[in-house]
Amino acid sequence: MFVRPFKSDARAVSVVIDGETVAASDGEMLAAVLLRTPPFYARRTPVSDSPRAPYCLMGVCFDCLATVDGIASVQTCLTPVRDGMRVERQAGLRELTK
Amino acid sequence: MSKLQDVAVLGAGPAGMAAAVRLRALGVPVALIDEQPAPGGQIWRNVEGNENTAVGKALGSDYAAGAAAAAALNESGCVLRFGNQLWQLEDAQPEAKWRVFVKAGGGLDMLPASAVLLAGGAQERPNPFPGWTLPGVVSVGAAQILMKTAGQIPEEPVWIAGSGPLPLLYMTQLLALGGKIAGYLDTSPRGNLAAALPHLPRALAAWKDLRKGLGWLQTLRRSGVPVVKDVAEIAAAGNDRLESLTYRPRGSKAVTVPARLLLVHEGVVPGIHVTMAMGCAHDWRDDQVCFAPRLDGWGETSRAGLYVAGDGAGIGGAEAARLRGEIAALGIACKLGKLSEAEARQLAAPLRRALDRALAPRRFLDALYRPRPEVFAPAEETVVCRCEEVTAGQIRRAAGKGGPNQLKAFTRAGMGPCQGRQCGYTVSHLLAHSLNSSAAEVGFFHVRPPLKPVTLGELATLEIEEATP
Numbered sequence: 384m385f386v387r388p389f390k391s392d393a394r395a396v397s398v399v400i401d402g403e404t405v406a407a408s409d410g411e412m413l414a415a416v417l418l419r420t421p422p423f424y425a426r427r428t429p430v431s432d433s434p435r436a437p438y439c440l441m442g443v444c445f446d447c448l449a450t451v452d453g454i455a456s457v458q459t460c461l462t463p464v465r466d467g468m469r470v471e472r473q474a475g476l477r478e479l480t481k
Numbered sequence: 482m483s484k485l486q487d488v489a490v491l492g493a494g495p496a497g498m499a500a501a502v503r504l505r506a507l508g509v510p511v512a513l514i515d516e517q518p519a520p521g522g523q524i525w526r527n528v529e530g531n532e533n534t535a536v537g538k539a540l541g542s543d544y545a546a547g548a549a550a551a552a553a554l555n556e557s558g559c560v561l562r563f564g565n566q567l568w569q570l571e572d573a574q575p576e577a578k579w580r581v582f583v584k585a586g587g588g589l590d591m592l593p594a595s596a597v598l599l600a601g602g603a604q605e606r607p608n609p610f611p612g613w614t615l616p617g618v619v620s621v622g623a624a625q626i627l628m629k630t631a632g633q634i635p636e637e638p639v640w641i642a643g644s645g646p647l648p649l650l651y652m653t654q655l656l657a658l659g660g661k662i663a664g665y666l667d668t669s670p671r672g673n674l675a676a677a678l679p680h681l682p683r684a685l686a687a688w689k690d691l692r693k694g695l696g697w698l699q700t701l702r703r704s705g706v707p708v709v710k711d712v713a714e715i716a717a718a719g720n721d722r723l724e725s726l727t728y729r730p731r732g733s734k735a736v737t738v739p740a741r742l743l744l745v746h747e748g749v750v751p752g753i754h755v756t757m758a759m760g761c762a763h764d765w766r767d768d769q770v771c772f773a774p775r776l777d778g779w780g781e782t783s784r785a786g787l788y789v790a791g792d793g794a795g796i797g798g799a800e801a802a803r804l805r806g807e808i809a810a811l812g813i814a815c816k817l818g819k820l821s822e823a824e825a826r827q828l829a830a831p832l833r834r835a836l837d838r839a840l841a842p843r844r845f846l847d848a849l850y851r852p853r854p855e856v857f858a859p860a861e862e863t864v865v866c867r868c869e870e871v872t873a874g875q876i877r878r879a880a881g882k883g884g885p886n887q888l889k890a891f892t893r894a895g896m897g898p899c900q901g902r903q904c905g906y907t908v909s910h911l912l913a914h915s916l917n918s919s920a921a922e923v924g925f926f927h928v929r930p931p932l933k934p935v936t937l938g939e940l941a942t943l944e945i946e947e948a949t950p
Contacts, residue, residue, distance in 0.1 A: 384616075384617060384635070384636060384741065384742055385627060385633045385634065385635060385636060385742075386633065386634065386635075386636045387631055387632055387633045387634075388632070388634065388658075388659075389534070389535055389536055389632035389658075391631075391632065392530075392534075393530075408631070410518065411630060411631045412630060412631070415627055415630060415631040415633055418619070418627065418633070419633065419636075422616075422721075422722070423616050423617070423722060424616045424721075424722075428870060430869060430870040431870055433614065433721070433870075434616050434721050434722070435614060435616065435867075436616035436617070436619070437619070437623065438618070438619055438620060438623060438867075439604070439605065439620050439622065439623050440619075440620075440622070440623035440626040440627065441523055441604065441622060441623070441626060442516055442566075443604045443605075443752070443899065443902040443903065444867065444899055444902070444903055445868065445897070445898035445899040445902075446614075446867060448898065454936070456898065456934055458933075461516055461517075461566065463518055463564075
């Protein structure tokens, strides 16, 4: 969907999204990584189980919610990437244990 | 609990940075708080990181100008709290006056302050159409943020549908970075021009801004990007992601094209959730088709000690935001006894003249890019509330049972995590239409804290020293 054709000065790191290791830059927003990683969505909705991708990137749409390091419903557009971050695309409602 | 700063400024864009620097220069302790990891706001997002890069060059000189503002902030001596989200604001009379609650790094904190300046800026106008919730549909603002923060651009020729200066600027920047555009669907109604022309003479006072816009249009023409004018309706379709796009120019037949990425934009509106939650008085701005907080000449809201500057006060652009920030800083400094009223008035006079010039093109631009009526009257099956997946038809059927807040209870529209940021205006317009009223009369959802989701675990980290009676 999106690509990153320019070299970044930021340190190369990797994050794990649904078990797959994905390359990223230290400090970039997690939502940006989700928008260039198939299948290009962040969560499935609690109402109709339809997939949603980051839409606004400025913290006002809440469609980029995912489970990050065990915490559910995290706004990934406001979450800087850290090396080794574990991300799960969120399915439906947030769970109490997450 | 953090140390008392006299002023808490929320938002590190042009308004917040200018206000914080000015207040510090007047000897006022300031804490500047922002959700992002670095200064700049959305307009100068990641401006420090893009200095002397190919991306920075493509973003243009107006963007690069933000680096000086960020440098001034870094040297100002303000307490800088980046990566902090405001989730609650309380009036804590009689002691410190305001309590600013933020969420940062897995914990919560409370900052006391004598005065609060909200400089949170704008958000893109909610823009519902069939299929706008599909992955592959992204706002133009979001695409520009991806460009600024990650040098990230569309993988293949991209469709862009919208109205206003931002799509034109984004396309200019994208072309400079070697990006490809499949086509621009210009949704501003052709008839807007006649309504805008009477405002042109005043707008000419800001001829440099107008020349910039004409430059973007010229770049677009020279690039050979196909442009479709006066597009009245768009629809996105696909199974789990965008596969095709249908558009219909006004008075013409619909056209369907394959598409995997569509960028959309229908202008910006002030972010009003904080001032709404605080019960500040708001007025309907018919020229900008939105509510804006009612402010005095120093940017003070109807709640004493709570100020707004920047696009949150009404859309005016970066230069107007900077000037409003400085004017609010003088007003606050006067209130805190750092300046006499005469001094504040004298210092503000040249700023007010400059603000008048900066706002000169607004009436022309607002009329030229006034959103098409279809933005406020989506088709029956169109999802209006993205979070709770409530359609326009469901809202129309529930109209007549009360105002926006009763409708919230009946349909759940506005009750999801975004708290009505993406559906509030559409609900107000749909109700107004059904009730033969106006959005100004119908009003807006009640907004309640927390303004951002907080977990019980985070709440447990909050330490507040209560004064013993």
